[in-house]
Amino acid sequence: xxxxxxxxxxxxxxxxxxxxxxxxxxxxxxxxxxxxxxxxxxxxxxxxxxxxxxxxxxxxxxxxxxxxxxxxxxxxxxxxxxxxxxxxxxxxxxxxxxxxxxxxxxxxxxxxxxxxxxxxxxxxxxxxxxxxxxxxxxxxxxxxxxxxxxxxxxxxxxxxxxxxxxxxxxxxxxxxxxxxxxxxxxxxxxxxxxxxxxxxxxxxxxxxxxxxxxxxxxxxxxxxxxxxxxxxxxxxxxxxxxxxxxxxxxxxxxxxxxxxxxxxxxxxxxxxxxxxxxxxxxxxxxxxxxxxxxxxxxxxxxxxxxxxxxxxxxxxxxxxxxxxxxxxxxxxxxxxxxxxxxxxxxxxxxxxxxxxxxxxxxxxxxxxxxxxxxxxxxxxxxxxxxxxx
Numbered sequence: 540x541x542x543x544x545x546x547x548x549x550x551x552x553x554x555x556x557x558x559x560x561x562x563x564x565x566x567x568x569x570x571x572x573x574x575x576x577x578x579x580x581x582x583x584x585x586x587x588x589x590x591x592x593x594x595x596x597x598x599x600x601x602x603x604x605x606x607x608x609x610x611x612x613x614x615x616x617x618x619x620x621x622x623x624x625x626x627x628x629x630x631x632x633x634x635x636x637x638x639x640x641x642x643x644x645x646x647x648x649x650x651x652x653x654x655x656x657x658x659x660x661x662x663x664x665x666x667x668x669x670x671x672x673x674x675x676x677x678x679x680x681x682x683x684x685x686x687x688x689x690x691x692x693x694x695x696x697x698x699x700x701x702x703x704x705x706x707x708x709x710x711x712x713x714x715x716x717x718x719x720x721x722x723x724x725x726x727x728x729x730x731x732x733x734x735x736x737x738x739x740x741x742x743x744x745x746x747x748x749x750x751x752x753x754x755x756x757x758x759x760x761x762x763x764x765x766x767x768x769x770x771x772x773x774x775x776x777x778x779x780x781x782x783x784x785x786x787x788x789x790x791x792x793x794x795x796x797x798x799x800x801x802x803x804x805x806x807x808x809x810x811x812x813x814x815x816x817x818x819x820x821x822x823x824x825x826x827x828x829x830x831x832x833x834x835x836x837x838x839x840x841x842x843x844x845x846x847x848x849x850x851x852x853x854x855x856x857x858x859x860x861x862x863x864x865x866x867x868x869x870x871x872x873x874x875x876x877x878x879x880x881x882x883x884x885x886x887x888x889x890x891x892x893x894x895x896x897x898x899x900x901x902x903x904x905x906x907x908x909x910x911x912x913x914x915x916x917x918x919x920x921x922x923x924x925x926x927x928x
Contacts, residue, residue, distance in 0.1 A: 566909030665704030749850025765797035776876035852896030
């Protein structure tokens with residue numbers, strides 16, 4: 540197959556969507572498909588070029604500060620450029636991974652040329668700042684102007700801003716032939732919002748040799764964007780409790796994704812700043828488990844898929860993720876720092892729980908290999924093509 544993968548985000552910006560997108564491109568290329576990647580900075584990504592993947596840099600002029608999100612408008616000129624790319628590459632399938640102008644242009648151009656389309660939703664559970672609720676109508680109008688998608692006009696969350704943000708995803712997903720959800724619990728939410736054609740397809744990660752982690756201290760990793768919904772403070776507070784309970788150095792936490800906070804934190808925590816994906820994977824390969832402290836936001840965080848590929852389980856605060864990952868996840872039971880600390884102390888004192896979860900993590904990873912992911916994309920494409928005839 541000849542595939543075009545599209546994302547509005549910069550690939551150089553740390554984020555699970557970018558990681559999942561890149562891993563999918565690499566998996567499809569490794570399976571023998573001809574892959575082209577369209578992104579604002581696609582040509583700067585060495586891993587793609589090294590895998591023989593063609594790149595196309597989308598034009599943009601403005602960037603949203605903080606989020607580092609390029610504003611690419613679904614203009615006639617952009618659609619014409621994407622349409623030319625589709626014809627030039629003789630594209631069989633377009634896969635988009637975001638909700639903004641570039642993805643909208645790709646979906647529209649593909650539809651006009653009768654090229655099948657798939658849209659992967661990386662989170663339907665957007666959470667905006669409580670203080671910014673008045674911005675909900677502005678966000679809806681701005682998204683419609685940027686993409687050309689009609690507003691979803693349905694209530695998708697109790698808070699107006701959250702509903703408006705989720706409406707962006709719904710409006711974009713409606714334009715695709717098939718919607719992909721990496722998790723079952725998000726698929727349920729998407730279907731409840733009115734999307735009939737939703738496929739559950741796990742993200743994938745680079746296969747790595749795994750082995751049993753031994754020795755002390757217990758080594759943990761927290762890796763994510765330093766955003767409020769990721770709840771880094773919960774991990775920091777939990778480690779303070781753990782250190783008071785077990786003593787300094789009994790448990791070590793590596794943190795990747797940003798600079799140390801100004802607030803005090805336990806001496807057993809080491810901040811590594813923003814790291815390249817390869818450096819994050821090296822930390823995962825050394826960690827006994829990864830912490831995921833978000834609640835109600837994540838669909839299938841790539842840190843979990845990457846951890847499973849290295850043979851490490853995850854410790855989660857979100858009950859939905861605990862169900863999603865099964866035995867590969869150790870649940871805190873409650874979303875508090877105290878509950879997280881209790882679990883960490885239990886594991887530090889008795890590694891039996893960790894051993895069971897590690898085995899389940901490896902089993903989960905075997906079901907989400909790059910080859911299996913590529914094969915599932917192929918089957919989905921054939922399903923779309925059959926339905927069109």
